[in-house]
Amino acid sequence: MTKFVHGEDMSSMIYFLVEKGSCVTCWPDANGLTPLHRAASLGMPFNIEVIRSILYHFPQSAEVCDTLGNSILHLLIGRMPSYLEGKNLLKFKEIFALRNYQDQRGNTPLHIAARSKDINMVRVLLEFSTKLSIKNKEGISVASLIQQHNLHEVLRKRKLTPEECKATNKPNISFLRERMSKLGEDFLLSQDSKERNVLHRLMEIKNESHIIQDDFIDFVQQILEKFPKLVCQTDVNGDTPIHILVRNNPDSTIYVASGNRTNTNQNVNDFIFSSLWRSGVLSALLELCNQCNLKIQREESAKEARYDPPWLVQNALGNTPLHEALIANNHVLVRRLLALDRRSAGLVNKCKETPLHLIGGRPMYMEQFKRKDIELMVEAKAEAAYWPDQDGLTPILRAFQVGDLSTATILCSISPEAAKICDANDQSFWHLLVNHPSIYYVHLLLQNQTLRELLGLKDKNGDTPLHLAIQENRFDIVQVFLDTWERERESSRGRHRWLVDLLDLQNKAGVRSMWGIPTSQMKTYVNTMGIIAALLTTITFTAAFAVPGGLIENVGTPVLIERVAFQVFMISDELAMCLSMMVLFCLLWIMATNNRHNSVKILDFSVTLLLASFYATIVTFMTGLFATLFSVKPWTAIVTLILCSLLMLLVHKYLVIKFLIPFKNVIRYFFWMFLRFARKICTKIIKWCTAMARKFIGCCKPKPSNGADGQGRTRQRSVIIV
Structure with a gap:
């Protein structure tokens, strides 16, 4: 049976099912939910993709409501990825007809959107002429709800000024507090040209920023307490503030000082030169987002409403925060995100890449993940080790293709059954391993019986890994393969013919080079x-x-x-x-x-x-x-x-790979310490020079004369300094 995963184009499958029986899209299940209603509960943005496909093939399914009288438009409140997606959805005439539809409690979709402060859907429904005078069974109209929740200012789409954008980039928390006291708390909902709010912009920490850590974290906490759902709000690219947070480079250099808003006049010498991951700012911000998420989850559970945590939200590229943390090489946040919600390990992006694919496809210059981290990722979603990406490569094949042999070997030992999967050319990982120079990992992989049995697999051209090793003049690998197959060759009846074939291939491939030169x-x-x-x-x-x-x-x-x-x-x-x-x-x-x-x-x-x-x-x-x-x-x-x-x-290459590369973080730390020491020395020299210059200027300053000119101005002697 074919396995469908998030991010896969299911339009053809939906069309096939609808063609066989179009009425199936209107059938409710035991809970009174149709397939269209079920699609609304999927994670963003794949819920909209499935709903759009169903409506395109059978639009009449939108007319069916659930047992509480909720239409598909009611169910999508709070689950719409962006304003533009909501606007496109209401272009379906069947969805447009539901904009004033009331459920059993008399609530229209606009009632639900205003009560949950879903600004995107409120704006969309108002643009499509939704009636504001409709009252529910409690006698509350949409207009009164909008006024009650003070959404008028928010609906005006206030844009951040250049000064405010500059303050969020620094970040200048004292300036932002002044703006909030002047404009009110709704200032925090202001957006820039990319629909990023203040929280979005604060989560992006620029290189060499000066941060008063306590004040910065307190201000972010204040934002989340006032507007907790900002943690789930997306910009034009579908990024939540958590996406932007985990995307920060952990090796970025910043200047950190302790203090709060009562002590914002910090001296330059109070700031400490540090890397972003050593400062602990990223971990502290992620923990604040987690606390906010738990608060929202308790509120939604009390309402018996479905809630998708921000850890599962996927942006326009289909990346979850876990994907983005892996791309940014942020090991600490990767472990924390995996602990917060293990389901994110099973989500794929638009390139059909799971987090395991990103672990295996990392460049060699990046710090590699430890075995226990990879084991946690596999335990979270064991099936992810078998899933191919858009190039037909599993995480194991991806690792061997890019040359990350360390991660590839760990994945093979954890999931030996997944190692049996071949690529589009029917090549196993042994075929790909021939193209890499290290013989150490060959010996390591041959210790596993399951992996040794894969040496006999042939690709589309009928070549085994041994054939490719001979053709590429990798006679070091050939020798290892021959030693491994010694017993099989001795028990084979046609062993002499087999050796002759090998010699023929060797003559065609070329002569052995001691340095591996083709x-x-x-x-x-x-x-x-x-x-x-x-x-x-x-x-x-x-x-x-x-x-x-x-x-x-x-x-x-x-x-x-x-x-x-x-x-x-x-x-x-x-x-x-x-x-x-x-x-x-x-x-x-x-x-x-x-x-x-x-x-x-x-x-x-x-x-x-x-x-x-x-x-x-x-x-x-x-x-x-x-x-x-x-x-x-x-x-x-x-x-x-x-x-x-x-x-x-x-x-010697071996010494560089085994000893220098693992200690690059230590070297970087000593380099940072040296820069910090040099900065202090330069600061002291500048202070000394400034003091001497002031003393010299004070000695040379002309003294006023006792007399005065006719206009009452004091005469001054001209002082000539030789």
Whole structure:
């Protein structure tokens, strides 16, 4: 049976069902709800998509009401994604006819919208000439409800002024409090050109903002207490304030100071340089939104009304706040959002991506999620590991495609059954793994029996992962596969024929390269290596005659010739030049030979010589500096020696991947501390210079004379400063 998920185009399925039996759209279930009524309870904005499809194929279904007399328009109050969607919905003549329809309590849709302060629907219904004089059974008209809830000012669509927008960007809380005291609490409902209210704009924290943390959080709390439903309000892009909050880059730099509105005159030195995630501002704001959500949920439960929390609201791209937090690489908020509502782990966006797809499709330069975080995501919605995106890739296949082998390996170990799913070309994750250089993860995945059984799968071209490994000259992977299949090959009757086929494929694919260089790209590698070798030759040739310390006049002998470090400098310089020259000769031989087997061997030898030339060049540099500096500044010479030695160690790719990348946050923290220290030093220097300048100006200021001119003005002596 085909599985349909949120975000999938179900128009064809709805048309198929309606065509088979159009009356089915009017049949109520045990609770008196038709399929159209049920569609209204779906999460935004997919409820409108389903309702629009049903109305398009069978518009008469809008005439049926539920057991309480509620029409589809009654049920959509509070669930309309935006003003524009509501306006488009009332263009259906069947929906337009329901604008004045009363339920069993006499309430029209406008009654419900005004009571729940659904400003978008109030505005839409008023624009479509809904009657304001209709009274319900309690004798209350729509006009009195609008006046009672003071919606007149809100309906005027007040726009934020440029000064107010600038104050929300800073954020300048004292200015916003002044505006609220002058214009009233309805000022908080003002919107900008993108239909973002004050809460939307405050949730977007700019880089290098100066924030008085206590005052900022108190003001946001005040907004949510006055208008709690602002946390669910969407802008033109369908974003709630929570979408914007979790979209903030956690590594953004801000200046934070403690204080409140009684202590807003903060000194510049009171602000502390910090990253956004270290300050705790994002977590505190998300907790305020959660408290507001719980309050709304209790109120809606008391009314026995359905309520969709903001964690499940999807914007125009179909992204929930969990999707946005994953895109922003905000690990802390991802864990918190998952704890608040696990259902968000099973929602997909317009690209049919679950949160698991975003975890697996992260670039390598981003900090990877830990195993326990991925396990929580899978536990929240185990089926999400099997769902393909619009490219036909599951989260596991997506991770292998982008090269996030760490996350891919974790997903395979957690959901080995999901690893059996292939892409549109019938390629398993083993086929995709061949394109990545790391052999470590190959050994790790082969430890799982279920995953080992997938090595025999063939793609549309009939190739197994072993075939692709041979064709791509990945003989390190070939060796691992052969070792893994040793028992199967020994028990196979046609093992000799199998080995012959492998040898034939090997001859077609090319000759093995020790450095994994494909023969198809040999020309590119030769050109690049030639440029590098020529540069090294020029550098080392120049260094041999421009020796450190200079030459003895009339003799030409180096001044530092007796020092051991200088002798090492000369030898390493000669070695680096000879090696780089040898690389150039080897590359010429490659261009002159037609034997591919010999070309690959010479190319591998050239790479080895080039690496040795790099090492010799580094030794030349550090010994030259050591010979000239040690007698004058020993500590400088020793530091140079240590740094260059570390550079020689860090040339290895394994060390960079395993040690440097995991400690990038530590390096960033020390960098921030250094900047903070430098800022304090600069501030003190500026203060000292300012004080000295004021003292100097005070000494040079001219003194007034005792006499006065004819007009009563004091005469001043002209002071000439030389």
